[in-house]
Structures are given as C-alpha cells and as structure tokens.
Amino acid sequence: MKWQARKDIDWLAVLPAQAAQAVLKTYLQAWKNCWDGRADKPNFKARVRTVMSVDIPQGRDLNITRVHRRWGMVNIPEIGRVRFRWTKDLPVGKRANKENRITGARLVKDALGWHIAFRVQTLQAKPEPHAGPEVGIDAGVNLPLALSDGNHQDHGRPTRTENGTADRDKWLTAEEKAKLLCLERRAAHRKSFRKPKERTSNRLRNTYDQIRTLRARATRRATDWQHQTTTALARIYGTLVVEQLHIPNMVKSAKGTIEEPGKHVAQKAGLNRAISQEARGRTVTMLTYKAARNGGTVHKVPAPNTSRRCSACGFITPGSREDQATFVCKSPDCGWSGNADYNAARNLLHLYRMGHALIPAAGRAVVRRTRGVKPATAR
Numbered sequence: 001m002k003w004q005a006r007k008d009i010d011w012l013a014v015l016p017a018q019a020a021q022a023v024l025k026t027y028l029q030a031w032k033n034c035w036d037g038r039a040d041k042p043n044f045k046a047r048v049r050t051v052m053s054v055d056i057p058q059g060r061d062l063n064i065t066r067v068h069r070r071w072g073m074v075n076i077p078e079i080g081r082v083r084f085r086w087t088k089d090l091p092v093g094k095r096a097n098k099e100n101r102i103t104g105a106r107l108v109k110d111a112l113g114w115h116i117a118f119r120v121q122t123l124q125a126k127p128e129p130h131a132g133p134e135v136g137i138d139a140g141v142n143l144p145l146a147l148s149d150g151n152h153q154d155h156g157r158p159t160r161t162e163n164g165t166a167d168r169d170k171w172l173t174a175e176e177k178a179k180l181l182c183l184e185r186r187a188a189h190r191k192s193f194r195k196p197k198e199r200t201s202n203r204l205r206n207t208y209d210q211i212r213t214l215r216a217r218a219t220r221r222a223t224d225w226q227h228q229t230t231t232a233l234a235r236i237y238g239t240l241v242v243e244q245l246h247i248p249n250m251v252k253s254a255k256g257t258i259e260e261p262g263k264h265v266a267q268k269a270g271l272n273r274a275i276s277q278e279a280r281g282r283t284v285t286m287l288t289y290k291a292a293r294n295g296g297t298v299h300k301v302p303a304p305n306t307s308r309r310c311s312a313c314g315f316i317t318p319g320s321r322e323d324q325a326t327f328v329c330k331s332p333d334c335g336w337s338g339n340a341d342y343n344a345a346r347n348l349l350h351l352y353r354m355g356h357a358l359i360p361a362a363g364r365a366v367v368r369r370t371r372g373v374k375p376a377t378a379r
C-alpha cells in the first residue's frame, strides 16, 4: 500500500523512503497508544507550535567521525555532511560492535537551532540491587524537590516573584528578564497594528522568534538542572518514593466548564504554571530510568492528603495548603510545623512503608538510550 502511494502521489516519491516509513510508524504507534488507553486519539499538529523533527531511522549511513575534541561530522540524507557539537561518548569506529552501536538519529529543531540526538543501543549488565537508603521525594511548589531526610534539592532560584505569584522566568537572569519584558511589549505593540485575518508581519514574527529563543534557553537550563539532580539522587538512594500524579487533570481542573466555572482561576493558573514549569512528570520519568540503571527502584504512592496530613501525628488539617510554605499541624496534641513540601515528602515515604505503593514497572536488561547532542552548525 505504501509503495502504491509513492507511485500515485508525486511529492511522496521525492521523499526518502525511510522518512515516509518513519512517519507511518509514528502514526501507527500513536493509534496503538490510543487503543491501549495511554493517550488520546492522534490529531493534526499545529504548524507553528509543534517541535519540528525528522527521523533518520537507520544508523549505518550516518558515517559519524570525530574531527576534533568538541566536534563531529555526520551524514544526513538529502543534506550531506554536517558538523555537530560532540557532547557525549558515542560508540563509533572501533568502539562500535553488535551490542554497542548507533541505530539511528533524530533531528530536532527548537528556537535555538537544530539538534541531533543519536539512538544508541547498549548491552548493559543487569545492575546489582542498590543497597542505598529509602527516600520520599515531593516535587513541591516552594522547594523544587523536597526529600524526606531533609536533603532538599534546590536550584537556588526564587520560585515566586515579589508579589507572590509563581515565577515563570526563574531560569533567566535579571538582564534576560528585562529583555523578555521589552520584547513582549514590542510584540504586543506590533500586534495592535495587525488587522483581523492579516498575516503576521515579518517584524512581529522576528520579535516572536526572539521571545522563543529566550524561553528555549530557560527550558534548557531547567532540563539541565533536572538531569543533574535526578542523576545524583539515583546514585545515592536505592528506593525512591514519589507521588502518583496526573498533571493534565490538575492543570485543566482550575478552569472548570462554562456551566460550572472554577474558583480562583488566576491563582490556580499561576500555581499550575509553576508545577508545569517544574515539570514533575519529567522528573519522575528521569528518576525511573536512572534508578533502574543503578539497580534502584522508583515507587509511586497515591496522592490524596499527602499535603494536608501531618507527618508527625497523622492528623489531617482540612483546607488547602497549596499556597503556604509552612505546614502547621492543627491537632491540639501535636502542633508540629515545618516546610510544607518536606512534610509531604515524609508522608510519601510513610505511605510506601505502610505498603501503599503501586507496582513498579520491571527493569529491562537491554536499555535503548538516546543521547542528546548540542546544536549542529547547520541552521
């Protein structure tokens, strides 16, 4: 069927066969994810908002060479030889063998330029079970990662602005923040001249691009911190307990419906932004595969009341604590108080010890890893 389509549709035949196959494969996987209940139905991508990416499904034609300590060269189909920044050890040349090789690559474009990520297949020995201590980890609002033993992980950047709202731009420096504000004002000004249905002017698009670049830089800093922190945690601890959380629901719920509008929408939106920015889900994903690599395990425990329950006596203080940095126990006999995120982390560990953990996914011996590589010179 695929080959018929290539005969019938002119532009399809121009594309390399592998690229077309990769698209079909992704599409089929999207439907499989839908049928298995992991995701919604696949729908059309927005041209402007989606990350552009091209897959190179086979590794043998890449012909990767290292030309310098920091630079490598790679063959990209239809483009030619391209230089890229060498940031990770890659199994190329003599170091490549059946068990340890590059099986493909993916080109991704973000606001900072093109990147190439290599798919690397490595045979890893099953790690010895990690004998490290147990820990509860809460991805909090006040502390980026609160740990039940008090070894909190902080990136040293304020999570809130002076007027108490969540600081979306904490990964930017003061100068970059000022620049961003200036650009946003300029964009709003230029947009005000645009008539309905008129196409975006080149100047406005230029300003949007500059805003996107700043934001992409912030995202990259955040991800870098996440990677370093999760790697360190996976090395120290053998058992990591996190909250079972559904971020999309939390973000959606504040808005409510037209019939039943949500309460405190603006405040919750701010909080949700902070949560989304901190990207809890990605932290858990990173922790899970990094722990597995070190012989440790990540356990998820159900979330209700972990933020409202006192970790010293178990008393549930009603009401929301979501905007409070300090937890104060309202039980007349206890009166414990402390960092709210720390309190939640201790509760998570306690729930795990009481046997409330959901069953973790089994680790695999062969791990397929994607190693990120910094931008290539091709833009």
Ligand SMILES: [Zn+2]
Pocket (backbone or CB within 6 Å): 310, 311, 312, 313, 314, 315, 329, 330, 331, 334, 335, 336
């Ligand atoms: Zn208490």
